[in-house]
Amino acid sequence: MNPLEPQPDAELPDPVPLIGCPYKRDPYPLYERMREAGPVHRVLFPSGVRAWLVTGYDAARAALTDDRLGKNHDRGNDRWRARASIMPEPQHSRLQVHLLHQDPPKHTRMRRHLTDAFAPRRIDGLLPRFQExxxxxxxxxPETGPADLVAGFAAHFPFRVLAEVIGLREELADLFDRDWGKVVQPVGPTDPGRPLYEARLHGLQSYIAEVVADGRARAGDDLLSRLVAARDRGELSREELDSMVFQLLVAGQEPVTNQLTTALIALFRHPDQLARLRADPGLLPGAVEELLRHDSAFELTTWRFFDRDSDLHGTGIPAGDSVIVSLCAANRDPRRFPDPDTLDLDRDPNPHLAFGHGIHFCPGAALARAELRIALGTLLARLPGLRPAVPDEDIEWIPAVLGRGTNRLPVGYDRRL
Known part of the structure; x- marks a missing residue:
């Protein structure tokens, strides 16, 4: 039985494998089957990790605010740790204590250092620079297509914007290797790709050390300098500082790159909506929300754990097993979104969960929304006739466990304005 094919009368396998190109290309038929069968399922990831996946909208929203579920890796049991804790020491201890892996009150203390930098009012003031x-x-x-919109645009725009927001000097921004972002894609200790993974990890750690040293030397009013100053005042540990810089550099870049690709592919698959958006840029704010709902770059959340055997929507979860929420499955739940598989730029209300919910709601949501509006508006206005240059089935989706996107997006267009 292929679990990716809708089979209403067949039982789902246990665990449900979230593996392979067909799944990454289109996980939604599988998510539909899982939602219909119940809100919580045991799943298997390519790394061999077994976890519990939450799929329905109401169940997902409840799990994201369930204070019984903690994010700290110390809660994970030995079964989880044997497969999932794959970043070697000392890097794991130095780079994995960022906000996504913390609970209150530590999470509250660390997050307050970021809020001003990503406040909507500040982001609005930077919009002209983002447009530049x-x-x-x-x-x-190129003046005419074809071109790869990842290599030529989507891989660079989010990082350049991020550099402006956090105070990363242009000289240092030029040295950032996007390949370092792949350290968040699990590569087990026996995987043939492990040496490359560790080389990326060492390269990124050296880069973070340069960023921290530069922030200390400049002692400015930008976010990076303020984080370094907080470390020097004893408000952050060295590991917390390095981890927060790690999170900013990786989470502030790759997800927006991926969201641009998923948004463009969704528009290519719905040419009527693409034509509407091109003709009426005023639709962009609502269109961005619908594109986030329709196919989110954050497909799954990171781990959560119960500290004791617990019940989750009628399913018993052992202490220390990982619980993951499928944001994409929640955002296609027909009980919350009528006709959920349709891209409807007029959808209102649109309470999607693309940025999460609760205390771990993405602090960069306002920035990401602004980037998507500017990027999509600019590409549609300046590249008339923008269209895919390869068949849909030839688009290669990244093999990342938690995210969706493509490493290449070949397009054609009539001319560059």
């Missing part, structure tokens, strides 16, 4: 960055990248594209 987008136009500069489009200016460098």
């Amino acid at each position: 960055l987008a136009d500069r990248l489009v200016d460098a594209l």
Whole structure:
């Protein structure tokens, strides 16, 4: 039985494998079967990790605010740790104590250092600069297609914007290797790709040390300098500082790159909606929300754990087993979103969970929304006739466990304005 094919009368396997190209290309038929069968299922990831996946909208929203579920890795049991805790020491201890892996009150203390930098009012003040960055990248594209919109635009725009927001000097931004972001894609100790994974990890750690040293030397009013100053005042540990910089560099770049690709693919698959958006840029704010709902770059959340054997929507979960919420499955739940598989740019209300919910709601949500509005608006306005240059079935989806996106997006267009 292929679990990716809708089979209403067949039982789901236990665990449900979340593995392979067909699943990454289109996980939604499987998610539909899982939602219909119940809110919680045991799943198997490519690394061999077995976890519990929450799929329905109401169940997902409840899990995201369930104070019995903690994020700290210390809660994980030996079964989880044997497969999932794959970042070697000392890097794991130095880079994995960021906000996504903390609970209150530590999470509250650390998060307050970020809120001002990503406040909507501050982001609004930077929009003209973001537009300049987008136009500069489009200016460098070929005058006519084809072009790869990942290599030519989506891989660079989010990081350039992030550098402006956090105070990363252009000289240091130029040295960042996007390949380092792949350290969040699990590579087990016996995997043939392990040496490359560890090389990326060492490269990123050395880069973070440079960023911290630069922030200390400048002692400015930007976010990076303020985080270093907080460390020097004893408000953050060295590990917390390095982990927060790690989170900013990786979570602030790759998910937005991936969301741009999922958004463009969704529009290519719905040419009527693409035509509407091109003709009426005023639709962009609502369109961004619908594109986030329709196919989110954050497919799954990171781990959560019960500290004792617990019940989750009628399913018994052992202490220390990992619980993961499928944001994509929640965002296609027909009990919350009518006709959920349809891309409807007029959808209102649209209470999607693409940025999570509760205390771990993405602090960069306002920034990501602004980036998507500017990026999509610029590409549609300046590349008339923008269209895919390869068949849909030839698009290669990244093998990341938690995220969705593509490493290449070949497109055609009539000319560059």
